Amino acid sequence: MTQSPKNTDVQALFNKIAPEYDKMNNIISFGTHKLWRQKVMSKMTFPTGANIIDLATGTADWALALAEKSDQTSKITGLDFSEEMLTVGQKKVDVSDFADKIKLVQGDAMALPFEDATFDIVTIGFGLRNLPDPIKGLTEMYRVLKPGGQLVILETSQPDNPLVKPFWQLYFGKVMPTFGRIFAKGKYQEYKYLDETTEQFMDYMTLGQALLKVGFAKVTISRFNLGAAAAHYASK
Template sequence: MTQSPKNTDVQALFNKIAPEYDKMNNIISFGTHKLWRQRVMTKMTFPVGAHIIDLATGTADWAIALAEKSDATTDVTGLDFSEEMLAIGQKKVDVSDFSNKITLIQGDAMALPFEDDTFDIVTIGFGLRNLPDPVRGLQEMYRVLKSGGQLVILETSQPDNPLVKPFWQLYFGKVMPIFGKVFAKGKYTEYKYLDETTENFMDYLTLGQTLLKIGFQKVTISRFNLGAAAVHYAIK
């Protein structure tokens, strides 16, 4: 059982919310999470014949987008610990134009089942904060990246503008859990937990510093929606 720092079984939690996950993502972010991924990928470099892994791939939206963006000889692996999320993702992969390029597997982002220096690109979208030990997860990402490979982290963040932050806290702390109760068959507790992981996760500057300490280079950061999300790019 994979426990979060708040002693929550996150695997069971994501299995439970899987049926409503895509719908809730669209509601909570007002659809902007898709635009964020597209903007992130415009700044990525896709080598010919690349090996890409998308960690915490969930229902495979980013894995499919990466397959679409890359050349025909690239392969994309999507890894997640939730079998229910992967089952939904597999259905989406099967009806996509890229089923021959994408492989979904169940696994632990903190103990990746791959050799050192395997991937040209590692991505993780809105999943790092749910790892019981994010630093260990980042160390694993460093290990499986090839020298010169790219790491891309898209994650919720905390606005630091004193005028914006109270509204952000109200939305994530009060409104989002209610959305879970109304639109996700009463899952108030689960979406309250997701709010707490966002609020308690390291800020974007600390994450950038952590990447440098692990050994990543050329760390750059962009922020979206007044700081509600941030993307970190880094090179091994």
């Protein structure tokens, strides 16, 4: 059982919310999570025949977007610890144009089942904050990345504007869990947990510093929606 710092079985939580996950993502973010991913990928470099892994792939949205963006000879692995999320994702992959490019596997982002220097690109979207030990996850990402390879992290963040932050806290603390109760078959506590992980996760500057300490180089940061999300780009 994978426990979060709040002693929550996050694997069981994501298994439970998997059927409504895509719908809730669209409702909670008002669809902006798709725009954020597109903006992030527009700044990425995709080498020919790239070997790419998307960690915490969930229902495979980013894996599918990476498959569309990369060339025909590239391969994408999507890894997640929730079998129910992967079940939803596999159905989407099977009916896509990229079923031959994408392989979904169940695994732990803190103990990746791959050799050193395997991947040209490592991505993780809205998943790092759910790891019980994010630094251990970053260390694993560094290990499996090839020298010169790219790491891209897209994650919710905390606005630092004093005029914006109270509204952000109200939305994530009260409105988002209520959406879970209304639109996700009463799953208030599950979405309350996701709010708490967002509030308690390291801020964007602390994450940038953590990347440097792990060994990554050329760390750059982009922020979206007044700081509600941040993208970190780094290389090995």
